[in-house]
Amino acid sequence: MFRANESYLKLPGDYLFSEIAARIQAYGQRNPDKAERIVRLGIGDVTLPLAPSIVAALHGAVDEMAAAESFHGYAPDLGYDFLREAIAEADFAARGARIDSDEVFVSDGAKSDCANIQEIFSADARIAVCDPVYPVYVDSNVMAGRTGAYCTVTGLWSDVVYMPCTADNGFAPELPDADARVSLIYLCFPNNPTGATVTKRQLQAWVDYANEHGAVIVYDAAYEAYISDPELPHSIYECDGARTCAIEIRSFSKNAGFTGTRLGYTVVPRDLRDADGVSMRDLWARRHGTKFNGAPYIVQRAGQAVYSDQGRRETCEQVAYYMGNARIIREGLAQAGYEVFGGVNAPYLWLAVPDGMTSWQFFDTLLESVQVVGTPGAGFGPSGEGYLRLTAFGSRDSALEAVKRIQSM
């Protein structure tokens, strides 16, 4: 008789954000009078509406789809040239990074790409991740059977190399030992969940390490729009040698509010080749051609609008608005005596929970006593224990209200 994928069965519990949603729902059912008071700073979902330039592009593209002469059927496998060229120019060439448009793969979002990218690597590839970490990097490798056995005590997988990021090391992961023989290193800067950033010099050390040890860096730059410090790189391709060792994943979710509109892209340079010279770019193209049918035409036109003069101006204003929230939360909680990291050049704040509480206990306490929702750090890995992630993606009112309520505790 048929059987389930046994690697799937190894996954412990539910996906983090599903668990949070379930707890919020249960709380609301027990306390229907307070359900409306809940302020959500948990999941990193944006709240500002789409910018006028993007709305105009969507309406225009919908009108094109309404007439036979301008209708668009299947998109090119890898994305429309108009979008890929805008990306190559604005996100890379303008920063001195050499990326051709045919190294850019448009997708339905960074989460899908983060989860799928492991597929083009060998089954025995050893992965290295930061701890705490965005769960998708690890879970997608669990599903692929790469992570060994799960320890319910430590919350760690036997075959994964963890790079702890704690207050002690300034939330900066250290290079893995050479004898760890890692093949795939997942890095995310500005970091989710800690809000930590990386300097160009620090990132160059990672690129050099990867090239020296034959590893690939999967660089998740979904939050690059939140960087204002000119010393910080927006792309890993600003580093020398990254074309032979790095894949970069980008999102339109946080810079332009596309969480519900869905658009992202991945860069796989032609120079990225395995020990036998196999082009990883061509394998990723093959995956796209076989398992994906392109992002919607109207959404790709919306993505193009993000790169217009008006689109840049409007989306920069949105980013500034959210960073205003980050400042309010950071300063307000510091005043209340909390230790807060992140929230500068990053939309995430990493709050040290009060002594003697676990991060899930503090999550429940905030929910029950002041109806504020964060994300428990432990959900991102064992080194996240003792922290709570707050996001700056709510409204100004919700940031002010959350701070006021937490200060009142």
Place this chain on the structure above:
Amino acid sequence: MFRANESYLKLPGDYLFSEIAARIQAYGQRNPDKAERIVRLGIGDVTLPLAPSIVAALHGAVDEMAAAESFHGYAPDLGYDFLREAIAEADFAARGARIDSDEVFVSDGAKSDCANIQEIFSADARIAVCDPVYPVYVDSNVMAGRTGAYCTVTGLWSDVVYMPCTADNGFAPELPDADARVSLIYLCFPNNPTGATVTKRQLQAWVDYANEHGAVIVYDAAYEAYISDPELPHSIYECDGARTCAIEIRSFSKNAGFTGTRLGYTVVPRDLRDADGVSMRDLWARRHGTKFNGAPYIVQRAGQAVYSDQGRRETCEQVAYYMGNARIIREGLAQAGYEVFGGVNAPYLWLAVPDGMTSWQFFDTLLESVQVVGTPGAGFGPSGEGYLRLTAFGSRDSALEAVKRIQSM
């Protein structure tokens, strides 16, 4: 050093439609004066614009995204209730099939689902496919390492069970031998590429076989809207016992013209459990939650409009238009002396190529001499050799023109 997924390296050549696109492009470059004359009946891409009710729904949803109070961020993992409930009611309950809305998983399209569904099954699951077959079923299993060795002479994989569909058996696959021990059976009716259909009684035999032998049927019903014969089932869940052995995949691409808008769904009933009682529905939910972030809100609203009274009326008219093309092609080519199958209750026509030619030779001949593009049957598997697939998705003019040109040869 890192290595590529060796299963990917086993894939022979390029994805079929990429190869066709490359040949058309090369022909156009050699014959720039004739490039504009090309009539494309190759890839199954629709040409009619989106219907007015769908366009109105898209504009309305875009306007919602433009205001903070009606903005939509991340969608529920499995799709919005408004769409899942419309699907459960119209596509299943109305046909007497019991499918709950939480067994419906909204996605970015049937191709992704067809390719991804294998992931929730064990690595050693043996698959059975029709020959000829939509390449995605096989290629996605090749990438997962399930198909054994490829024979360049026969074009077959050592560990795949093939069910030939030829003129001799009326393009109806036969049940696999019990000792073939298949776990996953891919069926597609109305069929791509042959245009063959299945009666409810025939399909019931497949359901009974699957339940008896502990197999799962992946039922691709992307073309069900083209059925007009009341004897033919639109869903496998019209058969008794299908809830314990079948997964059904649906598309909005062909019934409503969403090839460039992207929307589909998969049904995994709660009663589908493996030998250990594992719920395949829950595994698929876990995959959605980990590797996917929902279809765009505006596209899900467009999908809902397909089920409105106006939407049904308009999309039925589009289907009727395409079936008018099918009749023109079928009758016109029969008049010219060709043997033509399909094109009744199905948008695909399966044309026997002239004696002594291979299907790729006939493809090249049609392209070079009359600038008509079909899809070579051999691209769908060895039993497709000797046939060319034509689609009814072009304009009326292109159907008439293609027939006229082929008749003139």
